[in-house]
Amino acid sequence: MSVDFVASSRLPTRHGQFTIHAFEEPQTRQEHVALSMGDVGNGEPVLMRIHSECLTGDGFGSLRCDCGPQLEAAMAKVAAEGRGVILYLRQEGRGIGLVNKVRAYQLQDQGADTVEANEQLGFAPDLREYSMCEDMLRHLGVSCVRLMTNNPLKVEALEKHGIRVVERVPLMTGRNPHNDQYLDTKQEKMGHLL
Ligand SMILES: Nc1nc2c(ncn2[C@@H]2O[C@H](COP(=O)(O)OP(=O)(O)OP(=O)(O)O)[C@@H](O)[C@H]2O)c(=O)[nH]1
Numbered sequence: 001m002s003v004d005f006v007a008s009s010r011l012p013t014r015h016g017q018f019t020i021h022a023f024e025e026p027q028t029r030q031e032h033v034a035l036s037m038g039d040v041g042n043g044e045p046v047l048m049r050i051h052s053e054c055l056t057g058d059g060f061g062s063l064r065c066d067c068g069p070q071l072e073a074a075m076a077k078v079a080a081e082g083r084g085v086i087l088y089l090r091q092e093g094r095g096i097g098l099v100n101k102v103r104a105y106q107l108q109d110q111g112a113d114t115v116e117a118n119e120q121l122g123f124a125p126d127l128r129e130y131s132m133c134e135d136m137l138r139h140l141g142v143s144c145v146r147l148m149t150n151n152p153l154k155v156e157a158l159e160k161h162g163i164r165v166v167e168r169v170p171l172m173t174g175r176n177p178h179n180d181q182y183l184d185t186k187q188e189k190m191g192h193l194l
């Protein structure tokens with residue numbers, strides 16, 4: 001999916017001052033944003049996070065997943081280096097959307113794991129794709145990254161879109177009794193490097 005750059009502005013945060021860049025997919029009007037700090041277009045590898053929207057974890061502090069602490073940790077690491085990028089992609093629920101994610105949570109409350117719940121709803125375990133990253137990174141002048149993730153599919157997807165990943169930086173944070181099994185399932189069934 002191609003995306004158009006729309007606007008950017010200053011974004012002071014508790015981790016320091018970022019610039020927020022807004023993008024839109026012309027066909028679907030799907031919106032995505034990037035946060036950047038420092039001179040990311042100078043050709044040096046850029047510390048980067050691709051974060052998939054999780055309203056429950058990022059916004060409400062849900063302990064069912066590790067998204068909130070991962071986003072906080074990624075922003076803190078970028079701030080510590082004074083340079084980096086967070087691509088915040090609006091792919092809620094690994095692409096099934098917020099309402100379907102709550103449906104999946106309901107099935108998980110009844111015993112399904114995160115993969116089984118998606119399958120019971122008729123979805124693949126992970127519907128995300130990352131083609132929009134290419135336009136977003138081109139706009140920011142980034143072609144080479146150190147990617148903060150535990151998901152090898154994200155590394156593969158970026159390389160497929162012409163972005164060089166010189167390092168995978170593990171992002172292990174936020175394990176708790178409520179998401180213990182969820183993280184184990186990601187490791188066992190989805191190949192995450194936890
Ligand atoms: N369908 C579904 N989506 C979930 C569930 N729990 C979290 N998510 C979504 O999963 C996405 C985050 O993906 P994860 O699999 O946790 O991690 P990742 O982004 O693939 O990998 P990392 O880069 O290591 O964080 C967010 O969009 C969440 O909303 C769930 O039980 N079911």
Ligand SMILES: [Zn+2]
Nearest residue numbers: 054057065067
């Ligand atoms: Zn989450």
